[in-house]
Amino acid sequence: MTPQNITVLGATGSIGVSTLDVIRRHPDRYKAFALCAHSQVDKLFAQCLEFQPRFAVLRDAALADDLAARCRQAGLTTEVRHGMAALVELASLPEVDTVMAAIVGAAGLEPTLAAARAGKRVLLANKEVLVMAGELFMHAVRAHGATLLPVDSEHNAIFQALPADFSRGLSACGVERILLTASGGPFRDTPLTDLQQVTPEQACAHPNWVMGRKISVDSATMMNKGLEVIEARWLFDAAPAMIQVVVHPQSVIHSAVQYADGSVLAQLGNPDMRTPIAYAMAWPERIAAGVEALDLFRIGRLDFFAPDCERFRCLQLAYDALAAGGTAPAILNAANEVAVAAFLEGRLPFLGIARLNEAVLAALPAGPEGSLADVLGADAEARRMAAAMVAGARFA
Ligand code: NAD
Ligand code: MG
Structure with missing residues (x-):
């Protein structure tokens, strides 16, 4: 199979590094096409050496020149760009299949919106995009035929627990409540x-x-849980009153969906972001993510509290x-x-x-x-x- 070309926005961050770990395990399926970061030149250079992307992006020209010189010296053909325009371009180039949106904060809005407008497969970790511009972003996803897959562990769990055709409406699917779990920090x-x-x-x-x-x-x-309530509202077109936050200190149940017949479907797993990342990357298939199997005997008990x-x-x-x-x-x-x-x-x-x-x-x-x-x-x-x-x- 031809590997999917992935642009990683926020390659040097926690989600970016976990994404590259999943790519590393499946070189037949995925190719790091563009690696984008803010200012961590050393880390991005090490990633360029390993993954040999076509493009790398940093915040400003001086940082980009530094990285470009190092890449040349190492014999890499990686082209180094800088700034917001480069992020937007590398999120929407025709060669790109998938964009991992893992910049933190508002800085990720424009490139992630560009990926949606270019009809890409968008793996969304950068929840601030939906918090800031949920209506605009979801409209762009629908209007341009983009595929949106949530990476945030709770939303990934909800996505897994919903029927495939949930976009026809949660009530029509028999959903009564979304149970959004929170560790409580x-x-x-x-x-x-x-x-x-x-x-x-x-x-x-x-x-x-x-x-x-x-x-x-x-x-x-717990602002994070608040941002995630807003994220869930847009991702699943859920009325805010349908979204119930449940404090669950063990972070084993990543969230759940309650149905009209009394069933509650949940997704469980060890707290390791490589699970939702690999799920979003491979969906509708499943691939190994390097995550240890969940051992319910070792966990022993699960607790729940109202926030x-x-x-x-x-x-x-x-x-x-x-x-x-x-x-x-x-x-x-x-x-x-x-x-x-x-x-x-x-x-x-x-x-x-x-x-x-x-x-x-x-x-x-x-x-x-x-x-x-x-x-x-x-x-x-x-x-x-x-x-x-x-x-x-x-x-x-
Ligand atoms: P992080 O701080 O570890 O990494 C952020 C990345 O964004 C870095 O690569 C940084 O270089 C890049 N970046 C920051 N500002 C930028 C800018 N102005 N322009 C270009 N790049 C910029 O953050 P993280 O923990 O990986 O989180 C990333 C996003 O994923 C956040 O929105 C967060 O809420 C979400 N998320 C993270 C986790 C997690 O486990 N870390 C879980 C769920 C959701
Ligand atoms: Mg989360």
Whole structure:
């Protein structure tokens, strides 16, 4: 068989590295066509040496020149590009079959939308795309015949537990509820009075998953679960009231679907992102992912709790933004990106993240999500406001 050409957006990140590991195991099926990263030149060069992609992309010209020189010296024919235009092009070139969207945050929106508009097979890890522009993105997927496969473990689990023709409507398929599981993060039981002092290192030490720093902080605030509620709303055309968050600290059940006849179908597995990545890559087939088999005897028990929306304000804010509609989720997402970056840099306390998100969401009126320009405009305005609030130390 001819290998599928894959463009990996965010190749040097946690999802990118796991994607390349699955590609490495199946060279007959997959070829890394383009590897795209922000600024980790050493890591991207090592990946170029191993996978010999046609293209590599970095953020700016100086970084790209550095990588190009190293590639030439090593005898590689990899062409090195830089900037957003290159990401957009390499997500939509005719030779590309599949795009792994694994950039973190709003930076992934334009290339991922370009992949959908070019009718690609889009493997979506970059949930912020659906949070910011769910309606636009899903419209592009349908209008251009793209194939959208969720990589986020919960949404991948839901996709596996739904019938193949779920796009005809969840109710028509007998679906009553989506049970979106959440680990509760590292601070599920931390006394509220201790949360003010939490450090970035503590927030990034997730009990079950090893992930990039932004999503790790989002897991600690449960903003991640809020973003995932919005993601599920768009991926499965689910009414927000149908999406029930279930705290499940072991992260063995990755999510479930409850049907009208009382059946609940769930997907289980070890917490290793190579499972949903390999599923999305091979769908509708299944391939080896290098993941250890689940040992239920070793796990022994599974626990479930209702989420505490007082402790985890960010989860409630996501439902509020969904209810407000239009650009409200994009505003919340932008505020949160600024808040998380400020927290990681020591400029905002942990509890300031939720307070900042709430303040920005309350201050900016949501507009219609008419076009990409509307979304990017709301994103920019929310970032400006959030940055000013951090600088004004309103939440210190
Ligand atoms: P990460 O921080 O480990 O990696 C991010 C990648 O994006 C890096 O390769 C980086 O170079 C690239 N990048 C960042 N900013 C960029 C920019 N402006 N332009 C171009 N490239 C840029 O993040 P991650 O944990 O791999 O997460 C990636 C996405 O997948 C996020 O949206 C996250 O929510 C989602 N996700 C991750 C996991 C996980 O287990 N890590 C699980 C589910 C969903
Ligand atoms: Mg997830």
